[in-house]
Amino acid sequence: MASVLWLQGGACSGNTMSFLNAEEPSVVDLIVDFGMDLLWHPSLGLELGTNAQKIFWDCARGEQPLDIFVFEGTVMEGPNGSGRFDMFADRPMKDWVNDLAAQAGVVVAIGDCACWGGIPATEPNPTGSTGLQFQKRTKGGFLGSNFRSKMGLPVINIPGCPAHPDWITQIIVALASGRAGDISLDELHRPQTFFKSFTQTGCTRVQFFEYKQSTMTFGEGTRTGCLFYEFGCRGPMTHSPCNRILWNRQSSKTRAGMPCTGCTEPEFPFFDLAPGTVFKTQKVSGIVPKEVPEGNDHLTYMAHAMAARVASPQWAKEDMFVV
Ligand code: SF4
Ligand code: SF4
Structure with a gap:
């Protein structure tokens, strides 16, 4: 079983819509056939309020193993670096991203906004938006260019506005079945199997x-x-x-x-x-x-x-x- 937590920052939910429309494999296939343990997702999570918050804290403190952390949308650092433009579960979302990325086996950015900031990060970028490990084409982003997850991998970027449903689920299957090492990435951290x-x-x-x-x-x-x-x-x-x-x-x-x-x-x-x-x-x-x-x-x-x-x-x- 691979545990997956999916959170959403500055986004339109387009990648969630795409994920829910996946067919090969579908979201149900991921859970029933590929052993995905979906801890929480903004549209599919069963827990609410403090119960949901407990899941996030358990992951953030390392008390609940987190194999795959999926992020959709930008990390909003504004105003003035506080991150208060995007509050989630009583904290700036950027603080959750920071803590969860540090605990995750692998971190996956879904869609342009999470990969490199997308539309929200376009100048003048009023929300201080950035991607997880890129700001547009420049390496760095919120987590920094040296970031590596617990498995020693950089953020895996699956771009698109939105990403195609099957690009998302096929990468999650590969990760959930322990084949992370088979995913070769290009210089923008995109899986070559799709983006070469x-x-x-x-x-x-x-x-x-x-x-x-x-x-x-x-x-x-x-x-x-x-x-x-x-x-x-x-x-x-x-x-x-x-x-x-x-x-x-x-x-x-x-x-x-x-x-x-x-x-x-x-x-x-x-x-x-x-x-x-x-x-x-x-x-x-x-x-x-x-x-x-x-x-x-x-x-x-x-x-x-x-x-x-x-x-x-x-x-x-x-x-x-x-x-
Ligand atoms: S055809 Fe071009 S714009 Fe349309 S989804 Fe594919 S990459 Fe994006
Ligand atoms: S052949 Fe190339 S340039 Fe012409 S419509 Fe198709 S993708 Fe576009």
Whole structure:
């Protein structure tokens, strides 16, 4: 049995909603088949008031073993470092996080807010929000860059706004079944099994991306041009398995004609873009995308784009922008 405690800081509950919708495995599977002992969760915890508080104190004092501490949302340090913007069970939430992280076998951050601050930590960050071990892309965060849990692991980050249900439950299963050592992390502490490839991998529009053919509008079917050239799709610059592990077992944003907005990267929601341009590709001299796919420079990209356009077959051009 692996004991799990899930708390929530500055958050919209989106990751809890995602967790409750998991299918492979589901939350019930986690408890019935994978031996998860869910000590408490904001939406599922049976205890209230002082009874719930006793669970937190028992974990914080090391009287109740805590195998997995899951945190959703930002740690709010404001105002003036007091943490009083987010009070929970008679204390600033940041004090609970501090004490529980020190006792946990492993600490897992679910969603962008817990990983790197997400939307609440965007400047001017009025609540003093931060992620558990990152502030945006900078290592540190609330627990500090040297933090290691009792198992000697850094915070495991499962980003997304929200994270996909199965990314959450599959990592919890791996941890609960003693396979923490098998989870290799990237430099942002994301499990590589999910975040090594780009969102573009598996996108049904990728052949149009190769031939530099743009779709004409949002929401068209799955095979009608690419969203990179005009609609700001961040699929080639974002690490996620959204087109390998589909949402609702059905589809993904890009398959449905909605550009990827890069929600698994620390810079999300890209508020540095000019207002009204989130779904518009930023270009240099009105021609070349300002951000080219990772691993390319602008010159190589331009040469490749010209050759691809020339080689583009008729089927790829029908009813689409030629860019
Ligand atoms: S729609 Fe986006 S993810 Fe799909 S091929 Fe185009 S750029 Fe890549
Ligand atoms: S497609 Fe992009 S924005 Fe949408 S969930 Fe996946 S990573 Fe996030």
